[in-house]
Amino acid sequence: MPLAIDSEKCQGHGRCTLASPELFDVDDDGYGTVLNPEPGPEYDGDIATAIGSCPEQAISRT
Numbered sequence: 001m002p003l004a005i006d007s008e009k010c011q012g013h014g015r016c017t018l019a020s021p022e023l024f025d026v027d028d029d030g031y032g033t034v035l036n037p038e039p040g041p042e043y044d045g046d047i048a049t050a051i052g053s054c055p056e057q058a059i060s061r062t
């Protein structure tokens with residue numbers, strides 16, 4: 001169940017990094033990147049917050 005950002009949907013708001021700076025960062029162009037694609041269950045809350053706060057529905061865990 002890797003954590004992923006759809007680069008075609010991401011518009012670079014950076015809200016994911018606010019939800020969890022341990023899991024997300026922004027690249028040099030301002031788009032979201034995943035720092036840890038396989039986070040443990042202790043991050044479930046942060047992931048849910050990030051998914052809920054992304055205005056582009058670009059974050060998935062499938």
Ligand code: SF4
Pocket residue numbers: 005009010011012013014015016017030031032053054055056057058059
């Ligand atoms: S919040 Fe969503 S759109 Fe914004 S940088 Fe993160 S993944 Fe991209």
